[in-house]
Amino acid sequence: MSELEMTEPAATVTETARRVQARLAARYAAEKRFRLYGIAAIGLALFMLVALFGSIIGRGWSAFGQTMLTLEVTLDPAVIDPDGRREPSALASADYQGLIKTALGTLFPEVTDRQQRRQLFELASSGASFRLRDLVVETPALIGSTVTVRVPARDTVDQYVKGHILASTPESARRISDRQIAWVESLREKGLLERRFNTILFTAGDSREPELAGLWAAVSGSFFVMVVTLALSFPTGVAAAVYLEEFAPKNRLTDIIEVNINNLAAVPSVVFGLLGLSLFLGWFGLPRSSPLVGGLVLALIILPTIIIAGRAALTAVPPSIREAALGIGASRMQTVTHHVLPLAMPGILTGTIIGMARALGESAPLLMIGMVAFVVDVPRTPLDPATVLPVQIYLWADSAERAFVERTSAAIMVLLVFLIAMNALAVLLRRKFERRW
Amino acid sequence: MVIAMSADMNNGMNTGKPTRTTGRPLLDPGKAKMSSRGLNVHYGSKQAIRNVDLDIGRNEVTAIIGPSGCGKSTYLRCLNRMNDTIDICRVSGEITLDGENIHDPRLDVVQLRARVGMVFQKPNPFPKSIFENVAYGPRIHGLADSREDLEEIVITSLEKAGLLDEVKDRMNAPGTSLSGGQQQRLCIARAIAVSPEVILMDEPCSALDPIATARIEELIDELRANYTIVIVTHSMQQAGRVSQRTAFFHLGDLIECGETEQIFTTPRNKLTQGYITGRFG
Numbered sequence: 107m108s109e110l111e112m113t114e115p116a117a118t119v120t121e122t123a124r125r126v127q128a129r130l131a132a133r134y135a136a137e138k139r140f141r142l143y144g145i146a147a148i149g150l151a152l153f154m155l156v157a158l159f160g161s162i163i164g165r166g167w168s169a170f171g172q173t174m175l176t177l178e179v180t181l182d183p184a185v186i187d188p189d190g191r192r193e194p195s196a197l198a199s200a201d202y203q204g205l206i207k208t209a210l211g212t213l214f215p216e217v218t219d220r221q222q223r224r225q226l227f228e229l230a231s232s233g234a235s236f237r238l239r240d241l242v243v244e245t246p247a248l249i250g251s252t253v254t255v256r257v258p259a260r261d262t263v264d265q266y267v268k269g270h271i272l273a274s275t276p277e278s279a280r281r282i283s284d285r286q287i288a289w290v291e292s293l294r295e296k297g298l299l300e301r302r303f304n305t306i307l308f309t310a311g312d313s314r315e316p317e318l319a320g321l322w323a324a325v326s327g328s329f330f331v332m333v334v335t336l337a338l339s340f341p342t343g344v345a346a347a348v349y350l351e352e353f354a355p356k357n358r359l360t361d362i363i364e365v366n367i368n369n370l371a372a373v374p375s376v377v378f379g380l381l382g383l384s385l386f387l388g389w390f391g392l393p394r395s396s397p398l399v400g401g402l403v404l405a406l407i408i409l410p411t412i413i414i415a416g417r418a419a420l421t422a423v424p425p426s427i428r429e430a431a432l433g434i435g436a437s438r439m440q441t442v443t444h445h446v447l448p449l450a451m452p453g454i455l456t457g458t459i460i461g462m463a464r465a466l467g468e469s470a471p472l473l474m475i476g477m478v479a480f481v482v483d484v485p486r487t488p489l490d491p492a493t494v495l496p497v498q499i500y501l502w503a504d505s506a507e508r509a510f511v512e513r514t515s516a517a518i519m520v521l522l523v524f525l526i527a528m529n530a531l532a533v534l535l536r537r538k539f540e541r542r543w
Numbered sequence: 544m545v546i547a548m549s550a551d552m553n554n555g556m557n558t559g560k561p562t563r564t565t566g567r568p569l570l571d572p573g574k575a576k577m578s579s580r581g582l583n584v585h586y587g588s589k590q591a592i593r594n595v596d597l598d599i600g601r602n603e604v605t606a607i608i609g610p611s612g613c614g615k616s617t618y619l620r621c622l623n624r625m626n627d628t629i630d631i632c633r634v635s636g637e638i639t640l641d642g643e644n645i646h647d648p649r650l651d652v653v654q655l656r657a658r659v660g661m662v663f664q665k666p667n668p669f670p671k672s673i674f675e676n677v678a679y680g681p682r683i684h685g686l687a688d689s690r691e692d693l694e695e696i697v698i699t700s701l702e703k704a705g706l707l708d709e710v711k712d713r714m715n716a717p718g719t720s721l722s723g724g725q726q727q728r729l730c731i732a733r734a735i736a737v738s739p740e741v742i743l744m745d746e747p748c749s750a751l752d753p754i755a756t757a758r759i760e761e762l763i764d765e766l767r768a769n770y771t772i773v774i775v776t777h778s779m780q781q782a783g784r785v786s787q788r789t790a791f792f793h794l795g796d797l798i799e800c801g802e803t804e805q806i807f808t809t810p811r812n813k814l815t816q817g818y819i820t821g822r823f824g
Binding site: 134355356424426427428429430431433434435436437440444445449 | 619625628630638653654655657660662665667668670679680683684710730733734736737755763
């Protein structure tokens with residue numbers, strides 16, 4: 107059309123102008139419509155994002171606080187160390203639960219009934235005795251004195267204090283009794299009950315008791331898994347991408363390989379989990395639930411992503427750079443390692459980090475290889491049983507206690523922080539390594 | 544400006560038989576630095592070069608001219624086996640450098656490219672510093688024994704390429720920060736740094752303005768004393784200014800070859816005449 111107009115003599119300009127004018131309004135309307143669609147799409151996406159973050163943060167922020175109970179505990183030598191020899195084994199196995207109970211009992215001397223006393227003892231977490239034990243084992247000199255300790259309150263107390271359990275709910279429908287509520291209120295008045303930052307969430311492993319459950323085992327598990335995944339998939343993926351893009355002959359075989367790599371990228375991750383189960387656990391006999399196996403499986407999952415991103419980045423390097431290097435007598439290997447690969451690195455790194463972020467969020471394949479186990483101990487090596495953040499979220503989301511609801515959201519927030527950090531790293535690396543040519 | 548070619552021109556190039564070259568494509572024995580005999584190049588099923596016999600004279604500038612798609616660049620790229628990198632490209636026939644067959648398995652392609660350097664159409668400096676750009680070749684070939692040696696090579700190369708005065712204060716600036724003409728001279732310096740015997744130039748001025756072009760042309764004339772130069776160009780004036788011999792390619796055939804002056808004043812072939820007088824191309 108435009109070519110025609112250009113070759114037409116100037117006499118028809120008025121006719122052209124008339125025709126252009128006639129369609130002008132429609133053109134601008136179309137443009138305006140398109141912009142509106144775009145704004146609407148972005149608005150919808152933002153709304154969803156805000157809704158997601160709002161619901162997660164709204165539910166989860168309270169998990170970062172934990173109700174703590176301040177108790178005056180008399181470290182009675184007759185209970186802790188009847189022999190008086192201060193043997194560590196004796197100190198470690200003493201009846202600290204009893205000491206906590208005594209301490210609680212002295213706060214409410216009027217409670218004498220056996221059943222009521224049991225309810226009273228339920229105000230402190232069962233983990234309180236471990237705190238006391240650690241304190242005594244660390245400094246045995248304290249035995250015989252009275253110490254003030256701050257121990258976590260039981261999850262029901264915590265939830266009541268946070269307002270997640272309401273006193274207006276019928277007693278039979280809540281897990282904290284009217285009597286316990288009365289004690290909690292009285293403790294509050296005395297200033298013995300307060301909310302503090304929940305350090306347990308970031309230092310402990312999983313637990314059946316919500317107030318003792320932490321993410322650290324899952325975070326370390328995720329860390330080991332990521333290390334194994336990165337160590338395996340990055341070199342393998344880059345080597346495969348470089349070979350396919352720079353060295354492999356373009357023939358039927360490489361076409362088939364390319365199609366298969368693209369297909370692998372779309373295979374559901376749970377299938378890789380089954381593969382890992384039969385191959386790494388069944389055949390190679392690697393330890394079950396270990397980050398090593400999890401890392402192997404996730405490496406397989408993100409390998410296609412890295413290869414595809416790597417190849418795209420390598421293709422984007424202008425051929426003139428290759429010619430320049432080859433033209434002065436660089437070998438193909440030198441051309442790739444000195445020039446092409448450094449220029450492709452930002453793209454490869456971005457692809458890798460996106461792949462790693464995906465691996466960090468994977469749970470299905472890890473369920474298949476036993477990483478869904480209840481892990482209390484923080485893993486120290488990639489061979490120890492471990493779980494990962496998304497699986498921990500899955501486990502907590504499945505737990506019945508009210509206190510796990512907020513902890514699930516808190517775990518999601520921690521995972522999101524890691525993901526955002528990784529994506530930010532991708533952007534930073536890109537900026538740092540990007541070079542003009 | 545497309546003017547229909549006369550019928551006999553069309554017929555001349557569509558026959559499968561190679562056209563016999565007019566003029567003197569071959570030189571007296573001993574005067575040739577590089578020679579091709581019976582050179583054929585195919586891209587897949589398409590033939591790009593047909594049976595070309597041509598000698599490249601020692602220490603002179605040979606210009607290759609012809610309309611787009613005539614195989615000039617393909618021919619040039621055969622001389623240092625750059626076509627090896629194209630999967631579908633097949634080269635047959637013989638090319639010699641100082642009497643040595645460059646396709647001989649005993650002659651390594653890396654060695655060949657160190658002896659036959661190349662400057663490309665679009666300036667393509669590495670995205671590294673000016674110094675590193677020039678130092679790269681000597682470094683990978685191990686031409687410098689020390690840092691001082693290397694610096695000397697870089698300085699002399701930049702000087703020969705006529706770029707030293709403009710860049711001596713900013714050797715660590717990126718090569719890509721230079722202007723187009725400076726970049727192209729940097730690429731020439733980079734090629735010279737390896738001390739090649741032959742320099743191939745593929746339309747080195749097509750992306751440059753007339754002033755930068757003039758600088759490069761001057762440079763080519765100076766370099767002739769020490770190097771054998773083959774230059775592909777679209778500009779007939781340029782071929783006339785810088786070259787001693789000119790080869791005219793048309794649709795894969797070497798149509799005519801001879802002294803530049805003779806080609807431009809008294810072309811013997813009708814096709815050559817048509818091209819240099821601007822009747823087609």
